[in-house]
Amino acid sequence: MLEPIAIPRLARLPGRTTHVVFETHLPEVATLVPVQGEMTLTHEGSYLRVQGRAKTIVTLVCGRCLEHFNQRLEVDTTELIGLDATAANPNTRPAEQELSPDELVEVLPPDGTFDPQQWLHDHVCLAWPLVVRCSPNCPGIPAKAEGELPDPRWAALTSAWPAPVDQNHELQH
Numbered sequence: 001m002l003e004p005i006a007i008p009r010l011a012r013l014p015g016r017t018t019h020v021v022f023e024t025h026l027p028e029v030a031t032l033v034p035v036q037g038e039m040t041l042t043h044e045g046s047y048l049r050v051q052g053r054a055k056t057i058v059t060l061v062c063g064r065c066l067e068h069f070n071q072r073l074e075v076d077t078t079e080l081i082g083l084d085a086t087a088a089n090p091n092t093r094p095a096e097q098e099l100s101p102d103e104l105v106e107v108l109p110p111d112g113t114f115d116p117q118q119w120l121h122d123h124v125c126l127a128w129p130l131v132v133r134c135s136p137n138c139p140g141i142p143a144k145a146e147g148e149l150p151d152p153r154w155a156a157l158t159s160a161w162p163a164p165v166d167q168n169h170e171l172q173h
């Protein structure tokens, strides 16, 4: 588990920066191996700069052939989080920022805490493939060999067809 970081404490650290190396499991994301990586968090006055890199392996189910397969997921991103005293109240419009609002994907109160675990969770989820395919040329569900019935439930139909009367007759004796 990654510990939440108090934003005022971060502002008092040398270089207003902290660096965290982690190897953790995310409670809400099933991964085959722990999520490994590092994160650098810098207090830039009116915003936080979060640089994170992480990798893990997850087991996915192919949307075409329904086979399970393992896939590597990677996070390598820098995010700026605005610091705004009005952030705690979602009904108040944030005050003017130094950066354009497009660059600030999230806003936190300056006396609040940054949750690296949540950040990691969000970014691992963002790294998840939108279309899950075991390979770009997945053939889909394998076709049955010729002559074989596609579904075992249909076997009863064809075997009953040739002589249903005879079979009933024998059963009654």
Ligand SMILES: [Zn+2]
Residues within 6 Å of the ligand: 062, 063, 064, 065, 066, 067, 133, 134, 135, 138, 139, 140
């Ligand atoms: Zn597939």
